[in-house]
Amino acid sequence: xxxxxxxxxxxxxxxxxxxxxxxxxxxxxxxxxxxxxxxxxxxxxxxxxxxxxxxxxxxxxxxxxxxxxxxxxxxxxxxxxxxxxxxxxxxxxxxxxxxxxxxxxxxxxxxxxxxx
Amino acid sequence: xxxxxxxxxxxxxxxxxxxxxxxxxxxxxxxxxxxxxxxxxxxxxxxxxxxxxxxxxxxxxxxxxxxxxxxxxxxxxxxxxxxxxxxxxxxxxxxxxxxxxxxxxxxxxxx
Numbered sequence: 001x002x003x004x005x006x007x008x009x010x011x012x013x014x015x016x017x018x019x020x021x022x023x024x025x026x027x028x029x030x031x032x033x034x035x036x037x038x039x040x041x042x043x044x045x046x047x048x049x050x051x052x053x054x055x056x057x058x059x060x061x062x063x064x065x066x067x068x069x070x071x072x073x074x075x076x077x078x079x080x081x082x083x084x085x086x087x088x089x090x091x092x093x094x095x096x097x098x099x100x101x102x103x104x105x106x107x108x109x110x111x112x113x114x115x116x
Numbered sequence: 117x118x119x120x121x122x123x124x125x126x127x128x129x130x131x132x133x134x135x136x137x138x139x140x141x142x143x144x145x146x147x148x149x150x151x152x153x154x155x156x157x158x159x160x161x162x163x164x165x166x167x168x169x170x171x172x173x174x175x176x177x178x179x180x181x182x183x184x185x186x187x188x189x190x191x192x193x194x195x196x197x198x199x200x201x202x203x204x205x206x207x208x209x210x211x212x213x214x215x216x217x218x219x220x221x222x223x224x225x226x227x
Contacts, residue, residue, distance in 0.1 A: 006159075034214065043205060043217045044160070093159050095215070105150070105215065107159040 006108035023094030029074035030096035139206035
């Protein structure tokens, strides 16, 4: 069964509104989670590293004020897309590491965001 | 910057044949490599991994080969089945859990 859960799996929002996506590790604690974005027929691009209890680390070119990440507990990280625009429509995927060494990595099922 | 890339964007294979998907990486510091399978609309699914101190690893119907000299990784699928149709990504990491993905190869299995 899934060990990393994302919610919602699909969401449609209007331009200018904000939408929150949750990523949960179901049976383990994850001090670090990762958020990826995937456009159709493209690869996964790392957006940011979510660290429990501290600020997220964003990849170059990713607007931290637009993509708010909160990692409030060892089992939950959230990604909030603020003031969404149609070009933000994408597949957002999170991952979490099960071990301190980071080499047992699990991915969520992804969240489809459509901004209309 | 560092990158991981794939040679073939689409691979068409007849059912029952073996499939070979290739990947080139450029970060010589990478020490852990993973192959993922992604079906349409779903998150990546782990297939097999290999560390840089190995050159071959086998799983069930899958084998990963690593050639560090030329920075090349391949995934071999034996007796390819229709259910193997998907996009396959290689990924590498040199630091804990932070993956860099290749561009992906779509595997099409024909009957």
